Amino acid sequence: MDIVLSGIRSTGHLHLGNYYGALRNFVKIQDTHKCFFFIADLHSLTTHPHPEDLHEGVKTILAEYLAAGLDPEKSAIFVQSEVPEVCELYVLLNMLAYKGEMERTASFKDKVRHNPNNVNIGLLSYPVLMASDILIHRAKYVPVGKDQEQHLEIARLLARRFNNMYGCDVFPEPEAFNFGSNLVKVPGLDGNGKMGKSEGNGIYLCDDERTITKKVMRAVTDSGPTEPDSPKPEVIENLFTLLKLVSEPETVQFFEEKWNDCSIRYGDLKKQLAADICKVTLPIRDRIESITSDAAYLRKVTEMGREKARASAQATLALAKEAVGLKRF
Numbered sequence: 001m002d003i004v005l006s007g008i009r010s011t012g013h014l015h016l017g018n019y020y021g022a023l024r025n026f027v028k029i030q031d032t033h034k035c036f037f038f039i040a041d042l043h044s045l046t047t048h049p050h051p052e053d054l055h056e057g058v059k060t061i062l063a064e065y066l067a068a069g070l071d072p073e074k075s076a077i078f079v080q081s082e083v084p085e086v087c088e089l090y091v092l093l094n095m096l097a098y099k100g101e102m103e104r105t106a107s108f109k110d111k112v113r114h115n116p117n118n119v120n121i122g123l124l125s126y127p128v129l130m131a132s133d134i135l136i137h138r139a140k141y142v143p144v145g146k147d148q149e150q151h152l153e154i155a156r157l158l159a160r161r162f163n164n165m166y167g168c169d170v171f172p173e174p175e176a177f178n179f180g181s182n183l184v185k186v187p188g189l190d191g192n193g194k195m196g197k198s199e200g201n202g203i204y205l206c207d208d209e210r211t212i213t214k215k216v217m218r219a220v221t222d223s224g225p226t227e228p229d230s231p232k233p234e235v236i237e238n239l240f241t242l243l244k245l246v247s248e249p250e251t252v253q254f255f256e257e258k259w260n261d262c263s264i265r266y267g268d269l270k271k272q273l274a275a276d277i278c279k280v281t282l283p284i285r286d287r288i289e290s291i292t293s294d295a296a297y298l299r300k301v302t303e304m305g306r307e308k309a310r311a312s313a314q315a316t317l318a319l320a321k322e323a324v325g326l327k328r329f
């Protein structure tokens with residue numbers, strides 16, 4: 001059975017980008033694949049969160065993922081730092097990752113630009129830890145959004161380099177996965193590229209109806225089309241991208257026609273978009289609170305997940321160490 005793995009950093013709340021970029025695809029294949037899903041608390045350390053916030057963050061994301069449909073009976077749901085084998089593989093892979101390669105990744109350059117005073121080595125080798133997360137389970141498919149494509153490319157590169165260098169076949173090359181379609185980039189509503197936690201432009205699965213409506217109604221627009229069938233400027237394209245994710249095809253078609261004949265009213269489009277987002281997120285929101293307050297359940301989920309993940313990780317690590325020549329007497 002093919003192995004599927006995905007992960008999320010343990011900061012903030014789950015937004016529509018996380019949901020449509022990664023989680024929704026993951027939930028769909030839980031029945032047919034061997035699935036691993038984890039919360040990347042070690043990755044979150046690059047920004048030095050307060051210790052209490054770090055743990056709260058893991059709990060929040062865990063509860064939100066469970067509320068959104070991850071099933072601990074079907075998938076291994078675990079916390080990254082509870083599977084120490086990943087750190088051991090990280091050491092091995094770091095020896096195969098070159099400084100120049102890491103410096104050239106878009107996410108690293110972006111972080112350096114935004115945080116020039118915190119360019120730590122963990123940040124530089126962030127993609128190596130991510131590769132270790134994936135390769136330690138020999139995952140074949142990785143449901144992620146478009147923003148992670150370059151990181152996946154590095155995971156493939158390191159898998160290949162390891163196999164070539166040690167003349168073995170320990171690691172399959174993982175593929176970014178979206179059911180054969182292009183990877184998704186969910187835009188923000190502020191006209192500034194992708195929806196993201198650090199960007200502060202998210203619509204969160206825990207938002208209530210009023211908050212969602214307010215955020216959508218405030219979305220940046222323009223003064224409207226002046227000629228039939230004109231191309232859409234980016235801020236309007238963003239609204240349509242979201243509409244395509246949450247609404248029925250007829251609804252999208254309706255507004256496409258309104259755009260094309262210049263009779264579109266952005267207020268109507270936004271109202272519809274807000275209502276359709278609520279339809280997706282509010283049932284999830286209803287479950288978040290009860291799951292968050294059930295400490296015993298969260299403990300059980302992570303214990304089950306840890307056990308499954310460690311068994312898989314130990315098996316791979318043994319192969320990798322053997323290949324490298326790290327052998328016991």
Ligand code: TYM
Binds near residue numbers: 005021040131133
């Ligand atoms: P993170 O926490 O930024 O995001 C988690 C997942 O959500 C997707 N995503 C999006 N997809 C589409 N549009 C958006 N606007 C959007 N924003 C976020 C991301 O692509 C991701 O799939 N480095 C990873 C966490 C990680 C990981 C891994 C993922 C660590 N190890 C191994 C997969 C496999 C991250 O920071 O994701």
